[in-house]
Amino acid sequence: MSTPDPSATPTIPAARVATSGSDLPRPAAIGSVRPTGFAWDRAPMMLYWELTLACGLVCRHCRAKAMKRALPGELSTEQAVSFLDDITGFGDPMPHVVLTGGDPLQRGDLYDIMAAAGERGIGVSVSPSVTPLLTRQSMHAMHEAGSHAISLSLDGSTAARHDGIRRVQGTFDQTMAAFDWAEEVGMPVQVNTLVSAETVDDLPEVYRLLTTKKVARWTLFFLIQTGRGVMLSEITPQRSEQVMEWLHSLRASTPFQLSTTEAIHYRRVLAQHMEAQGMDADQIVRSRAARAFGVRDGNGIVFISHVGDVTPSGFMPLTIGNIKESSIVDLYRDHPLMRDLRDPSTFHGKCGVCEYNQLCGGARSRAWAATGDALGEDPMCTYVPGARRASSSHAVA
Numbered sequence: 001m002s003t004p005d006p007s008a009t010p011t012i013p014a015a016r017v018a019t020s021g022s023d024l025p026r027p028a029a030i031g032s033v034r035p036t037g038f039a040w041d042r043a044p045m046m047l048y049w050e051l052t053l054a055c056g057l058v059c060r061h062c063r064a065k066a067m068k069r070a071l072p073g074e075l076s077t078e079q080a081v082s083f084l085d086d087i088t089g090f091g092d093p094m095p096h097v098v099l100t101g102g103d104p105l106q107r108g109d110l111y112d113i114m115a116a117a118g119e120r121g122i123g124v125s126v127s128p129s130v131t132p133l134l135t136r137q138s139m140h141a142m143h144e145a146g147s148h149a150i151s152l153s154l155d156g157s158t159a160a161r162h163d164g165i166r167r168v169q170g171t172f173d174q175t176m177a178a179f180d181w182a183e184e185v186g187m188p189v190q191v192n193t194l195v196s197a198e199t200v201d202d203l204p205e206v207y208r209l210l211t212t213k214k215v216a217r218w219t220l221f222f223l224i225q226t227g228r229g230v231m232l233s234e235i236t237p238q239r240s241e242q243v244m245e246w247l248h249s250l251r252a253s254t255p256f257q258l259s260t261t262e263a264i265h266y267r268r269v270l271a272q273h274m275e276a277q278g279m280d281a282d283q284i285v286r287s288r289a290a291r292a293f294g295v296r297d298g299n300g301i302v303f304i305s306h307v308g309d310v311t312p313s314g315f316m317p318l319t320i321g322n323i324k325e326s327s328i329v330d331l332y333r334d335h336p337l338m339r340d341l342r343d344p345s346t347f348h349g350k351c352g353v354c355e356y357n358q359l360c361g362g363a364r365s366r367a368w369a370a371t372g373d374a375l376g377e378d379p380m381c382t383y384v385p386g387a388r389r390a391s392s393s394h395a396v397a
């Protein structure tokens with residue numbers, strides 16, 4: 001395998017299903033790694049791997065500040081495959097790997113990396129950018145190479161709205177086509193939609209549009225003001241509460257799964273609704289909604305940058321090591337920051353005393369972006385924990 005040419009597009013394999021051999025391990029599906037309690041101490045559920053910063057889009061909120069050409073220092077193919085070997089050290093089941101960027105389709109060795117992951121029993125999904133590199137042919141190729149799912153971004157219900165965020169005309173129309181190609185090959189689609197002051201009013205129309213498409217999951221991606229995201233505005237905590245109540249109201253009739261990213265307190269909203277229905281703590285924990293409870297930056301999630309730096313998530317650029325020098329298993333399990341992020345008793349402010357902090361814990365990235373303290377409280381949550389209510393009533397008395 002060769003070192004990738006950053007300017008090359010991947011060589012599309014004729015038909016290669018990396019896991020088709022009966023003697024090969026079966027790649028772990030998304031969600032295979034389960035926590036102990038609410039802590040993913042042994043292995044992350046999801047490992048997000050930024051294969052490159054190169055991307056044909058210039059999105060207004062891009063975390064990675066992606067650019068036309070790859071920067072020097074990207075992992076070579078050999079380093080990428082060596083990293084896959086390292087991931088197997090987590091043991092079974094292994095984390096699911098999301099190949100992201102930038103645009104992973106800019107890597108000339110994308111399908112080699114996917115095949116190597118499949119040979120090691122590592123499940124992968126791809127998060128491509130919608131550019132001319134995403135075609136019916138490359139959609140088929142990702143499927144053939146073993147991608148479990150694909151994620152597409154849709155930040156507006158019209159071309160004007162979506163292309164205004166993505167800053168490349170025609171992206172909306174091509175995204176609509178990509179839905180059809182994914183359905184054609186039978187690849188589940190997760191749709192990511194930015195939630196910011198600029199997009200929030202359009203969410204009902206985006207939802208309506210998605211109900212006309214084959215969608216497996218819709219994830220509302222609440223803005224973190226990092227990277228180019230500082231050019232946009234977060235919604236207020238009160239507005240976020242309204243969005244979550246609206247999201248909850250859709251659950252009874254929605255044709256696809258609903259989730260949030262960097263709005264962890266949606267789990268608190270879900271738990272409060274279940275409590276209001278009379279469910280006890282045991283029933284809540286065993287509910288279907290509880291499968292993602294506890295997942296947050298550093299707990300069930302870890303991020304690898306294009307040069308191999310390891311951070312708790314893509315939105316928290318606190319480097320804890322580099323995979324060229326250290327084992328990802330050791331960094332994830334034992335780095336003091338990662339241990340703290342998995343333990344809500346280390347959190348500060350109201351997230352540290354909140355009765356929901358095991359299943360929620362707040363968006364650690366937002367706490368860090370707002371205060372510089374990764375263990376601080378999430379400023380987007382309106383909830384006042386019982387301990388705080390009790391202490392303020394004592395103060396009044």
Ligand code: SF4
Pocket residue numbers: 264265268350351352354355356357360361362363377378381382383385
């Ligand atoms: S106070 Fe923190 S832990 Fe509690 S619900 Fe809000 S974000 Fe979650």
